[in-house]
Amino acid sequence: MQRFELKREIIEDIESEANFSISVCASCNRCTSGCPVVDEMDFTPAQIIRLIQLGDIQPALLSRTIWLCASCSTCTSRCPAGVDVARVMDILRERALRSGVRPALKEVALFNEVSVKSIERRGRLYEFGSMVAYKLKSGDIFSDIWMGIKMFLKGRMSLFPSSANFPSDLLKVEKDPLAKEKIAYFSGCSMHSIGKELNSTSLAVLEELGIEASEPEGWVCCGTTPAHSTSHLLATVLPAKNLALIERKGYDYLTVPCAACFFRMKAAGRDMKDDPGLKGRVDQKIGYSYGGGVEVDHLLTTLSKRVEKEEIISKVKKPLAGLKVACYYGCFLSRPAEVTGSEHPEYPTDMDQMMRLLGAETIDWSHKTECCGAALSMTKRDMVLKLSERILSEAKALGADAVITSCPLCHVNLDARQSQIKKKFGKKLDLPILYFTQLMALSFGLDEGSLGFKAHFVDPALPLKKRGLL
Ligand code: SF4
Ligand code: SF4
Ligand code: SF4
Numbered sequence: 001m002q003r004f005e006l007k008r009e010i011i012e013d014i015e016s017e018a019n020f021s022i023s024v025c026a027s028c029n030r031c032t033s034g035c036p037v038v039d040e041m042d043f044t045p046a047q048i049i050r051l052i053q054l055g056d057i058q059p060a061l062l063s064r065t066i067w068l069c070a071s072c073s074t075c076t077s078r079c080p081a082g083v084d085v086a087r088v089m090d091i092l093r094e095r096a097l098r099s100g101v102r103p104a105l106k107e108v109a110l111f112n113e114v115s116v117k118s119i120e121r122r123g124r125l126y127e128f129g130s131m132v133a134y135k136l137k138s139g140d141i142f143s144d145i146w147m148g149i150k151m152f153l154k155g156r157m158s159l160f161p162s163s164a165n166f167p168s169d170l171l172k173v174e175k176d177p178l179a180k181e182k183i184a185y186f187s188g189c190s191m192h193s194i195g196k197e198l199n200s201t202s203l204a205v206l207e208e209l210g211i212e213a214s215e216p217e218g219w220v221c222c223g224t225t226p227a228h229s230t231s232h233l234l235a236t237v238l239p240a241k242n243l244a245l246i247e248r249k250g251y252d253y254l255t256v257p258c259a260a261c262f263f264r265m266k267a268a269g270r271d272m273k274d275d276p277g278l279k280g281r282v283d284q285k286i287g288y289s290y291g292g293g294v295e296v297d298h299l300l301t302t303l304s305k306r307v308e309k310e311e312i313i314s315k316v317k318k319p320l321a322g323l324k325v326a327c328y329y330g331c332f333l334s335r336p337a338e339v340t341g342s343e344h345p346e347y348p349t350d351m352d353q354m355m356r357l358l359g360a361e362t363i364d365w366s367h368k369t370e371c372c373g374a375a376l377s378m379t380k381r382d383m384v385l386k387l388s389e390r391i392l393s394e395a396k397a398l399g400a401d402a403v404i405t406s407c408p409l410c411h412v413n414l415d416a417r418q419s420q421i422k423k424k425f426g427k428k429l430d431l432p433i434l435y436f437t438q439l440m441a442l443s444f445g446l447d448e449g450s451l452g453f454k455a456h457f458v459d460p461a462l463p464l465k466k467r468g469l470l
Contacts, residue, residue, distance in 0.1 A: 186254055
């Protein structure tokens with residue numbers, strides 16, 4: 001009988017890069033049962049881990065699975081043995097690229113490549129430029145063309161790029177003399193393009209609540225999925241640059257309205273803390289040693305933990321009485337708890353509580369943290385439509401008037417894709433998608449023109465007018 005030789009060195013090599021044990025996996029399959037895209041994979045997440053345990057990673061590198069993975073971290077969050085399966089997918093993608101393996105889904109790898117180039121060139125993601133480059137190189141010219149045109153017409157995409165101008169020497173960055181009275185604010189690229197209106201509403205709400213938020217000049221893109229799918233170092237360097245800049249400006253607290261950026265900031269902070277080798281390489285790249293002194297929260301957490309409930313209630317001029325909302329947290333805000341610090345990574349309640357303070361009714365549903373697939377929106381459209389349809393149909397079936405989000409990426413995905421969902425599934429959802437600060441601004445009685453409803457694909461005005469809120 002032929003004996004199978006375990007290649008220990010391969011497991012050890014991946015474990016040392018991952019900084020956690022993979023050998024402890026007991027093939028319980030909990031990662032697989034929670035994976036939203038497992039039906040389309042050739043190997044399940046648990047099988048990928050098993051291949052590594054056997055030291056046979058070539059099939060994993062050649063698999064569709066590593067490119068289909070939507071980085072939702074459900075697997076990581078549910079693993080009883082502490083295997084960060086989502087991080088393993090990143091490691092394998094990076095290794096596949098390094099070793100010249102032809103990606104099984106070349107469109108996903110291409111999209112990541114053009115996005116990373118755009119970020120490296122300007123320090124910010126130039127959405128229009130990356131989209132054009134991706135379409136020309138992939139030959140997938142016409143899909144989403146109408147959606148793209150509408151984005152322009154609604155002012156959600158700019159023809160022109162913006163550049164970061166990150167300081168060349170962080171040690172020369174001057175402190176903000178009023179830093180102690182303010183908090184730092186990192187909007188990120190999406191909040192300056194597809195989520196522009198959500199950004200201005202968020203800033204208006206902060207101002208109304210007397211919180212002075214300052215966005216440090218020169219910030220760079222967090223790198224988002226294309227960066228962490230390409231290089232762990234790059235995916236850590238980009239958020240680290242922002243954290244270092246904020247630290248140099250003298251701030252000790254950062255709030256982030258984009259859940260994807262929030263997650264990258266938290267993950268980079270955790271990874272630098274846990275891995276001194278990585279920290280050293282990052283320090284070298286940015287010419288500065290980040291001291292770890294900036295506490296990072298998502299804007300929802302900031303408003304829930306820094307503002308008294310009574311104060312929020314006292315600001316409510318127009319209670320959202322009769323409005324039934326489904327709070328959708330998405331993947332990045334709460335999962336995994338080791339990164340986000342969430343007490344209830346699969347069933348968060350902060351946004352529900354906030355909506356109830358405003359007078360709205362919240363529905364209890366099981367899709368709060370289901371992945372909508374936004375990270376693969378450009379490249380695996382059919383899969384994303386399927387994931388989004390499930391979420392929206394559930395909210396609609398439970399009688400929600402609107403879905404409330406905490407991330408501009410989920411927001412645009414769930415809003416802009418409803419006409420495609422109608423075409424594909426024959427379902428007319430017409431479910432408005434609102435970012436949580438838009439409802440805060442509305443109930444606080446802030447200028448209706450500043451709510452940014454005109455930029456939406458599904459007009460939120462109808463259910464709001466029906467309840468006498470507009
Ligand atoms: S959930 Fe964890 S222990 Fe279970 S199969 Fe997946 S990686 Fe292995
Ligand atoms: S991160 Fe999400 S999509 Fe990727 S393997 Fe895990 S559960 Fe599946
Ligand atoms: S996830 Fe955040 S910083 Fe990043 S591309 Fe989007 S917005 Fe940029």
